[in-house]
Amino acid sequence: MRIVCIGGGPAGLYFAISMKRRDAGHEITVIERDPPGATYGWGVVYWDNLLDMMFTNDLESAKQVRAKSRLWQEQEIRHGQRTAYLAGYGYSTERATLLGILARRANALGIKVIHNRAVNSLVDPAGWAADRTLADADLVIGADGASSVVRGLYENSFGTRKETGDNRYIWLGTPKVFNRFTFAFERTALGWLWFHAYPSSARNSTCIVECTAQTWRAHGLDRRDSEDSVRELEKIFASHLDGAPLLDKSRGQAARWLRFTEISNEAWYHNNVALVGDAAHTTHFTIGSGTRLAMIDAVALAQSIYENPNPTDALRTYDARRRAALRNTQASARASQAWFENIDHYLEQDAVDFAYSMSSRQGEQPPWRYQKHLAHQITLARLTRRCYHSAQRWYGARRRGEVSTPPLSRRIRSG
Template identity: 55%
Template sequence: MKIVCIGAGPAGLYFAISAKLRDAGHEISVVERDPPGATYGWGVVYWDDLLDTLYINDRESAQRIRAASTVWQDQVVVMRGGRAYLSGYGYSVNRSALLDVLAQRATDLGVDVQYERAVDDLAEFADADLVVVADGANSRIRQRCAEQFGTELVRGSNPYIWLGTSRVFEEFTFGFEQTPQGWIWFHAYPSAAGVSTFIVECQERTWQALGFDELDDAATTRLLEEIFDEHLAGHALISAARGKPASWQRFTQVYNQTWRHANAVLIGDAAHTTHFTIGSGTRLAMIDAVVLAEKLRENEQTGNALKEFDGEGHAAMRAVQAAARTSMAWFENLDRYADRDAVDFCFAMSSRSGLQPPWRYQVHRLTQNPLVRKGLRIANTAMRWVRARRRGESWQRRGAVSRP
């Protein structure tokens, strides 16, 4: 089968890997408009469920991704000088390191990865048996065929900017600052050695009142460093990722009534987006890649494979996208909850995607005790060990973050 993947992000590259592993006879090309190494953002987060899937699907790339990843323990909310905790752990990996691993693995398997080749029209690949459209939330191919895919776009109201910092955060940290112009906050987590991802978000009226609509890149970074000076502990914010400065964005919710049209299929953010506050975009993109590759293996007819992928994928995405919409709306109305102390605010944030039984609040209060948190960390480490052994991962205490 002749397959072309448009977009060398996690979705496109991992589909190419997954399809090639299932049938080495596939002739697969991945085309990307940007040069090698060009990427937006800093780090991406994921959890054991994705790591389990990656090890089952392709142990070679899974090991490399895990080796490049950092483990963080707990989520912490910092607000008005108070701190509140949510127990748990996760992994984060620098986005550019992830893409390097996937591009090299795809090349090793015989995939033709082509950079600096822009594609705007499906007609260019009329001779392909399948075109996998994986060029992100702003997909040009999807825009050209919006009517056929039944594309619906909803733009969020909160401006956000994706930065880095030399401050290494041990926990996944949410920091909230009240300025005379309104609340502004960040989400920070380790993403590479000596670097953390630092995403800043606020409401539109706060953004305009602080003057961000008129500030250039350098002035924006300086003002944010002043606002979050205590959280950054003297460390700098970094705007440019591989030479390109960050810019303020508004999150776009992408929904398509169907993910297939003619010889093309949408996957990853081109097909669906979930707000970054639930941290599922990369996981969903890579799962799309695995499922589509498996459907193609199971079905002799490509049309049947795409039909199953489309139907089952839409069904699986309903709850996820509903939770993501709810999470986005909560942060867009954050000032409704900001009169609470850090512990109560943290509970409201953690339960934003659904109703919670009354006892859950009492458990949350209990977990603020340092001894209880220590016990939970030990339990989480044990769980991580069990999951690692189960998937055949060699256990090392690698990727731990040094406390700054």
């Protein structure tokens, strides 16, 4: 089968890898509009469930991604003069590093990756060889992100819906390395602003600043350029950054203030065209699942094609399974977005109650969860929980074949 992927992000590259791993006879090409190494963003986060899938699906790239990832433990909520904590852990890595690993793996498998080529039509795009037009492809994958050109060509057939939120946010970096997933909320005379920060590498962190539209306009951020906005934000969050600057340029392109747009589609395929990742759906960044869901889409589509010799049956099966599986996640993402867009209702709470409101924003919780949350604010309880998570990670790493250090309890005994 001749397959063309439009978009060289995690969704497109990982689909190509997954498809080639299942049948090396496929002729697969990935077309990316940007140059090699270019990416507009900082870090991505993920959890053990993505690692489990990656180690099962392609051991080679999974090992490299894990080796280049940072572990963060707990969520830290800084609100007023107090700090509260939420349990849990996750991993993060630089988006550019992830793309580099996947691109090299794709090349090693014999996948053709073409950069610096924009596709504006699925029939004879500019610069495409005359004997190898996209019209000749057996299957075209739209993996070109939330602003997907591929989806836009058939919006009516896909049944595309877009809903734009009201809050403003800007995606920044900083050389300040946060060891926890950190939320910091700052009250100014003109309203509240907050950031979500997590380590991207040993050298920097991702820092997403968010505020309501009213606060954004009151601070004049609607009129300031990117550099001026960033200088203002550095002053507001100075106590959290420990003197480190905020970085607004990723691979040379200045960050912009954005409004989140939720994209959904009634169908994820049309004729021989299928959508994956943000081209098919978006979920609010406050649940940190965009990259994870894109890569799960990629594997699900590859597996569906492998199991169904008829391409139409394969796309129909993929569409039905993934849209159904995503329904709860999308609902949780909408609830999370709504909580942050109505945050004024919660900001007058003390730090501990505010953190609990944040942790339960995606649905009602049983009463005992609040008591557990209070206990987690005790240092000894947090340390015990982290030891438990260390053992949990060690077991998971052993189970999936990842090289890992012994669990914490064994390290203590041997030391």
